[in-house]
Amino acid sequence: MTLHGxxxxxxxxxxxxxxxxxxxxxVLRRGxxxxxxxxxxxxxxxxxxxxxxxxxxxxxxESGCGKTTTARAILHLIEPTSGSVHLGxxxxxxxxxxxxxxxxLAARRQLQYIFQDPYLSLNPRWTIAQTLTEPLRVxxxxxxxxxxxxxxxxxxxxxxxxxxxxxxxHEFSGGQRQRVGIARALxxxxxxxxxxxxxxxLDVSVRAQILNLLADLQASLGLxxxxxxxxxxxxxxxxxxxxxxxxxxxxxxADVDTLFERPRHHYTYALLKAIPxxxxxxxxxxxxxxxxxxSAMNVPSGCRFHPRCPAALxxxxxxxxxxxxxxxxxxxxxxxxxxxxxAIVRNSTGAIA
Amino acid sequence: xxxxxxxxxxxxxxxxxxxLAPYDPNDQSAMLNFGARAAPSLLHPFGTDRxxxxxxxxxxxxxxxxxxxxxxxMLVASVIGVVIGGLSGYIGGLSDELMMRFTEFFxxxxxxxxxxxxxxxxxxxxxxxWAERIPHINLMTIIVLLGLFGxxxxxxxxxAEFLRLKQMEFVEAARCIGATRRDIVVRHILPxxxxxxxxxxxxxxxxxxxxxxxxxxxxxxxxKAVSWGQLLYFNYESLKVAPWASIAPSMAIFITVLGxxxxxxxxSDAFNPRLKQ
Numbered sequence: 073m074t075l076h077g078x079x080x081x082x083x084x085x086x087x088x089x090x091x092x093x094x095x096x097x098x099v100l101r102r103g104x105x106x107x108x109x110x111x112x113x114x115x116x117x118x119x120x121x122x123x124x125x126x127x128x129x130x131x132x133x134e135s136g137c138g139k140t141t142t143a144r145a146i147l148h149l150i151e152p153t154s155g156s157v158h159l160g161x162x163x164x165x166x167x168x169x170x171x172x173x174x175x176x177l178a179a180r181r182q183l184q185y186i187f188q189d190p191y192l193s194l195n196p197r198w199t200i201a202q203t204l205t206e207p208l209r210v211x212x213x214x215x216x217x218x219x220x221x222x223x224x225x226x227x228x229x230x231x232x233x234x235x236x237x238x239x240x241x242h243e244f245s246g247g248q249r250q251r252v253g254i255a256r257a258l259x260x261x262x263x264x265x266x267x268x269x270x271x272x273x274l275d276v277s278v279r280a281q282i283l284n285l286l287a288d289l290q291a292s293l294g295l296x297x298x299x300x301x302x303x304x305x306x307x308x309x310x311x312x313x314x315x316x317x318x319x320x321x322x323x324x325x326a327d328v329d330t331l332f333e334r335p336r337h338h339y340t341y342a343l344l345k346a347i348p349x350x351x352x353x354x355x356x357x358x359x360x361x362x363x364x365x366x367s368a369m370n371v372p373s374g375c376r377f378h379p380r381c382p383a384a385l386x387x388x389x390x391x392x393x394x395x396x397x398x399x400x401x402x403x404x405x406x407x408x409x410x411x412x413x414x415a416i417v418r419n420s421t422g423a424i425a
Numbered sequence: 426x427x428x429x430x431x432x433x434x435x436x437x438x439x440x441x442x443x444x445l446a447p448y449d450p451n452d453q454s455a456m457l458n459f460g461a462r463a464a465p466s467l468l469h470p471f472g473t474d475r476x477x478x479x480x481x482x483x484x485x486x487x488x489x490x491x492x493x494x495x496x497x498x499m500l501v502a503s504v505i506g507v508v509i510g511g512l513s514g515y516i517g518g519l520s521d522e523l524m525m526r527f528t529e530f531f532x533x534x535x536x537x538x539x540x541x542x543x544x545x546x547x548x549x550x551x552x553x554x555w556a557e558r559i560p561h562i563n564l565m566t567i568i569v570l571l572g573l574f575g576x577x578x579x580x581x582x583x584x585a586e587f588l589r590l591k592q593m594e595f596v597e598a599a600r601c602i603g604a605t606r607r608d609i610v611v612r613h614i615l616p617x618x619x620x621x622x623x624x625x626x627x628x629x630x631x632x633x634x635x636x637x638x639x640x641x642x643x644x645x646x647x648x649k650a651v652s653w654g655q656l657l658y659f660n661y662e663s664l665k666v667a668p669w670a671s672i673a674p675s676m677a678i679f680i681t682v683l684g685x686x687x688x689x690x691x692x693s694d695a696f697n698p699r700l701k702q
Contacts, residue, residue, distance in 0.1 A: 149597055180603035193594040197616050206612075207602045256598065 087296050088146075088183075088264050089122040093155035095138075095145045099369060113369045115141045117320040119155070120395070123264065128290065128297040130311030130328065132304060132343070134365065138320040139300045140188075143266045146298075147185055159183055159264065177211055184257035188269040190249035194241040200227070200252050201237035207259040226255040231285060247278035254285065258293070266298045271306055283310055304347050308332055313402070316340045319376045320368055322395060326403040336403065336410040338381050344416070345424045375408065383409050428687025435681050439488035446482040450651045453477040462667035474660050474670035484673045486651040491634045491681055494568055494652075498633035499626050501572025506579025507615075507622065513580070514587025515610060525584070528577045536574040537639065543570055544645045563647035567640055571633045582625050586618035593617075620696040627689035631682040638678050653678050 099111035116138040123129045131139050145152040148168035157165040164179040187193035194203055204223045208214050214222055224234040230251040241249055250270060257265055267286065271279040283306055289295060301307050307314055308328060315325040316337065324337040335341045342361050363380045366372055372379050378388035387408050395406040416424050438445060447470075448454075455461070455469065456477035465472040471480035513524040547566050551557045559565070590596060591614060599609050640646055641654030642661075653674035660670035 147601055149600060177603045180601065185598070185601045187594050187598060189594060193598050195595040195599075195613055195617070206599065206604065210602050210604050210608070253598075256602070260602070 085125045086122040087125040087160060088298065089158040090142075090146060091120050091156045091158070093119045093142060093145055093157065094153045095141050095150065096153045111369050113367075114320050114371055115368055116145060116152075117371075119317070119320070119322055121315050121322060121325060123296055123298055125263075125296055126290075126294055127312035128299050128310050130307035130314040131298060131300045131317060132302060132307050132314060133317030134302055134343075136365065136368070137317045138368070139302075139317055140268055141320075142317070143185070143268050143298065143300055146266065147183065149185075181211060181213075181260040182263045184260065184262040184265050186250075186253055186257050186265060186267045186270045189273045190246055190253050191241075191273070193253050194249060196241055199238055199240055200232075200244075203241075203252065204237070204256055204259055207256060211260055213260070222259070226259055229258065229289070230255045245278070246274045247281060250274060250278075250282055251285065254282075254289070258289070261293075262295070264296045264298065266300070268300045269302070270299075272301065272303060279306065286310060304332075304343065316343065319365060319371060321376060321406070323377065323407070324403075324405045325395070326405075330403050333415045334403075334413055335416065336405040336413060337377075337407050338383050338411060339377050341411060341416070341424075375406070383411075385409050426691065428684050428689070428691050431680055431684030432688050435488055435684060436492065438485055439492050442485050442489055446479075446485040448479040448482040450478065450482050450486040452479065452482070455479060462663055462670070464667075465669055471673045472667065472669040474656070474667065475663050476659065480656075480670050480673050483651055483656055484653070484677050487653040487656065487674060487677060488681075490564065490650050490652045491637070491678070494564070494571070494637040495630035495634040495681075495685070497565075497568040498571035498575055498637075499629045501569060502575035502579055502629060502633075503622070503626050505572070506576035507583050509576070510580035510583025511587055511610065511615070514584035515591055515606075515614070517588075521584070524580075528580050531574065532577045534574065537636075539574065540567065540570045540636075540640060541643065541645050544640065561647055561650055564650045564652075567637055567647065571636055575629055575633060575636075579622065579625055579629065582621050583618060586621050587614055590614045590617050620693045623696060624689045624693045627685050627692055631685035634678065634685070635682055 093116055094114075095116040097113040097115060098109045099113060100107040101110045119138070119142055121129065131142065133139050141150070144150045145155075146157050148165065151169070152165060155165070156163050159179060159182055162175075162179065164183065167175045167179050194200075198206075201220070201223050204226055205219050208219050208222060209216075220237075223237050227234060227236055232248065232251055232255070236244075236248075236252075241252070244252070254270075270286065271282050274282060286297070286299075287310060290297060297310070299307065299310055311328045313326065314328050314331045315322050316331070316339065317323070318339050324331065324335065324340045326335075331340065332344065335344060361380050366376070366379065372389070374390045375381070375384075375388040375393050378384040381388065385408055391408070393406045393408050395404050397404050418424055447468075453476060455463065455473045459466070459469060459473055459477075461473055461475050461477045463469060463473040469479050469481070471484065474480050474483070509524055509528065513521045513528075544563065544566055548563060551562060556562055587610075591609075596609055596613050599613050604612075637646070637652065638654030638657070641652045642658045644658055646652055646655045646658070648655075656674040657671055660667065660674075664671050
């Protein structure tokens, strides 16, 4: 069963489905008269997953593995090379490509984005009120005389006060700005929100507040999240299911507890082992993976992880492993020689033994 | 602040010229008693020049001309520069490449020779046609030409700003919301590009005033307009006998150009929302 990590039971209420999404960048060598393509960067290479209504799918992986590119391709901020994105029953990748404005706006209303860096994602010359009014103006769902009321409503929804509306972004802290970013995303009452590392540029003390806010909003508004992060602790906190990306591909996808307790892919296991433990005496063991992440321009043959994998077999260098369901119904892994389906052992400090 | 005060001073003088000037700019009656090249006196505070004009009055009436040249030329230049630079930066790719080569072509043209040639030719062509009756047609030609050759720096700055700003996350956020391209350019990118543009435009106004003075100094100015460059052209030959007739318009040019350059600095601060109280 190669259902790209999507299980048959949940297929009915899936709200966002990404099929075989690819984003390739040509590497050009500029000549005097013409440029020659000397290679291809496979930033996102055949990513497929689905998100069910009301759940949070965490998308983890290290920097440069294509998480953000995936999100941006879903939102058509960059045009995907191939693949499709379904929102409900609509193929939104096609809607965005064709550019029929009412349909594009309808799709935009359903799918919103929370940016990573709240210092860059708000127009510095606009007051918060102007920023929050923009989606109302663009979508025209509300008559202009109700915009102010809605702005106040949104500010209160994210834990800010009405008087904040007249301030400029530079008068706020990072956490407050991120709240404004969340309010802007929620202004059009979306069903699905893609959160692209929403807390990674915030102070550690503020992260918990923002994560709690996201969780509360999900509960009260019935939102569905695609939560992108390299921070495994926040992913574990907020996600229902987690997909692990390595070099532009999803290598494992499972329910959050399954993934964190019984990872089957060796890369997932290495990631989990690398979670820092707040104990200076903790035995970190032989956690560190050998080598570097290969360049997305020159991906290894077969399984992309095989040069670094402690359990690589000869087949791994030749055949690309497919993402297929393993033992549990909600667990898919792309590996020829997966770890045994047993819980990982932790020592007293919480570190993986 | 000094820049603003200087500019306000020049603007007030320009607007109130008929009230402030003791004589009509074309009044040569001084010839009848004081004579030409009379030294400064109570009746002629800046003296009179080679042709018996009152220097103070001529300098005062030069202010509106200078402002018209500076603002007019930069209006033309800004429109062309912002449109070309903006399109170039926002669209990118081949159109960017072509438009920037076009801009560079304009940058390497020896502007003054072209302006002098066109002003001269145009001055000959219009004789005897309806265009001759348009007031200050010669001055307008100079203004338009200065604008037509003054846009490349504005286009380059605009392009650089657009390239930088179109990658910013708040622009992507606007795209996520579904804002139209026009909205993104007009409401997000352009206002954020303003500080740099205002600075280069304010400096350009000073440059245009200086350029017009040069054209007039070479004798290609509008003979019917009163301009500071022209006063210098008329009087530089008597610099040793009547220095006041040259010094006064020079100081006027100096004050105005300095004022616009200082204003450019001040404006870039004023546009920064961080300094807004």
